[in-house]
Amino acid sequence: MGRSAFALVLALALAVCVAPVERKCLLSGSWRSDTSCRMVVSTLDKDNRFSGFYLPGPAAGYSELLTSPLEGSQQDTELVPQPTFSFTVNWKLQDSETARTSVFLGQCYVDPKGEETLHALWLLREAADSPADDWKGTRIGTSTFTRIK
Secondary structure, eight states: OHHHHHHHHHHHHHHHHHSOOOOOOOOOEEEEETTSOEEEEOOOOTTSEEEEEEEOOGGGOOTTEEOEEEEEEEOOTTTOSSOEEEEEEEOEESSTTOOEEEEEEEEEEEOTTOOEEEEEEEEEEEOOSSGGGGGGSEEEEEEEEEEOO
16 A cells, blocks of 8 residues: 555646646736837736826828827736736827727637737727717727737
8 A cells, every 4th residue: 555655646646747837918018009009018017907008000000109008907816817808098199189099808819839919899989079970989990908028
């Protein structure tokens, strides 16, 4: 019985040593979207909140947009290695008479090679002049971000 117990302990120890390490996805760092926008995210605080900046790219089609602040939160990677996240961008515009805000909601994925991508759904809200114009104030879309190394 001593030998079989030793063999079991040895087998378990080897299984732990060769088990694949699960990669965790963190939003901190620099990202590029599929429309060439850039996002820089600060280190997450103890409550998994972050801030940063969103820099629109030429493919976004809004030349009046300036680098704008973002704030958000990420699900705890101790609970899930591929967390969900959300953030808000309050756009700074060259024409300060127009107000725009975007919200992004998505998930961070890690592929088998360790490459991280963010898949997000976004809503862009522009101020409307009246309730009659409210229908044209919101746009919806998707973005995919890859980490800038």
